[in-house]
Amino acid sequence: MRSFRILLGHELRMLLVSPATYIAATLFLVVMGFIFAGILESFTSAAQEGSPAGTFFQLFWIPVLFMVPLLTMKSLAEERRLGTLETLLTTPVTTPQVVFAKFFAAYALYLGLWASTGGFFSILQLFAGTSYRLDSGPLIGGYLFITVSGLLFVALGIFASSITRNQAVAGILAFVLLLLLVIGTRYTSTLELLKLDSMASTRSAIDYVQIFTHLDDFTRGVIDTRQVLFYLSGSTVALLFSIFGVEAKLLHS
Secondary structure (H helix, E strand, C coil): CHHHHHHHHHHHHHHHHCHHHHHHHHHHHHHHHHHHHHHHHHHHHCCCCCCHHHHHHHCCHHHHHHHHHHHHCCCCHHHHHHCHHHHHCCCCCCHHHHHHHHHHHHHHHHHHHHHHCHHHHHHHHHHHHHHCCCCHHHHHHHHHHHHHHHHHHHHHHHHHHHCCCCHHHHHHHHHHHHHHHHHHHHHHCCCHHHHCHHHHHHHHHHHHCCHHHHHHHHHCCCCCHHHHHHHHHHHHHHHHHHHHHHHHHHHCC
16 A cells, blocks of 8 residues: 555656646646636526536536546556556556556546636636626536546546557547547437337447436436446446556566
8 A cells, every 4th residue: 555655646746747737737727718708708698598517517528538638648658668667567566556546646637627627616706796696506516527427537548548658549549438438429329220129228328328418417416326336337447457458568568
């Protein structure tokens, strides 16, 4: 356990001293700030259904598709390319400790970036004053969804980085995996083929992994334990495959 804490502390320090981290954080806040400003403009120009918080989190997929690959693509791929991963594993640490340390460091940064967007809603409430009452339900539910779903998203990024030496390839692979999970499943659910009675079980399985449906439930205050289990089990499987990927590469290197 002590080795894991040392590894995690090292990974966090490396992220905090890396200029790329601050560049990514700045880009994230600028993009999300423009999105938030656009949402407020649409709400002030005409009546809208829902709340600004609910609409804001509907666009979660933009930072997920682009920020998660940036946060995770170097984690294992770059270490393998430089040969430092093999050296690290000759010390009294195990492959699972290395993988989980990199996962939790990236996940902590992912949550930190999203937590910083809470300032948007604080500024809105400050300037709007008593003329606007912030709906805390969608806000709390949205951030809870970000926290739970982020486990799987970051784990997929770590997995992509575990099976290649090239960080660019790892980033592209992570992007593709996340695109298939978030957007691909949503598109698949609209196919006419799935409306056939013989495809009922397949339709049910695809509905179960609908990320946008999970978001809608969370922002409405509906916390389904099956959805939470999906993210927990999915991230566990992705990290296990990451461990297997690292060990398989070491055996063939």
